[in-house]
Amino acid sequence: MAHAAPKPATAVRNRPRPLPDVFSARAHLVARWTVIVSAGLVYGYWAATIRRFGGPITGRNLLFGFMTALAFVILCAVIGAVASRLPREGHAVLWGAFAGSALGFLYAQSGVGMITCVVVSLIVGGAVFLGLFYRYYTHEDARGHHIP
Template identity: 30%
Template sequence: MATQAPTRQPARHPLSPQGLLELLERHHIPPHIVAVPLLLGILYGVYASYIARGGGPASFGQLALALISGALFALLLFALLRWQHRLMPELRAAAWGVLVGGSMGFMYSLTDHSVLLSSGIGLSFAVGTVIVTFYAFYTHAP
């Protein structure tokens, strides 16, 4: 009586799409918690480079600005999305305010305005974000 030989799954490379999905599943991370920060980080970096370019020719400095600012924004957003549920609603709202206010203040500073005006813009975005997220967290709390 012939039996079928067991088939082995080929080893997947850890950076292949299947390997990444297995890694996320192993660490209990939903894929959207990685996809959203990655997409927004790319958009943030591209827009930062666009603002810094100012209509002139592209340079390696602008490429470095785009890569660093986009990667940092994506990393901070991933960390906030991953661990925000462990925070109290007040701290969660403050964390969102710091992220949004800091990122908007940095973007405004790329337009060559004063540091005081950029800080004011960032602070106003931060206060608005804290108010909106604090309200949302308390009205949708279980």
């Protein structure tokens, strides 16, 4: 009768174990939306501050800030929902394009030349793409499934 070969004890002991999830799904959902809305408000305030060039705060400036924040929150939520369904390349490209566009929009509010904004946006978007692609590539198997 054949018996299975025993596994070495070091292989079992050295395997990283995932951390326990102590929060409920609702707590994670609330935290996700809190982070997205907070980031949107900071982004909108930042854009409005750049656009007023140190002048007084006006109603038009506040409206611009809130509309910018709303657009940021909506885009961030949509990209978060869509990107998780894409393969790692598409996931990284989408977030890289979002990051580059967001920074380019802020940079354009300062009044610099459009070519400078485009170049800076492409550099930032490319850097974000490379960083996220590396992260997704090292945390997924060949079929694209997340490795815990």
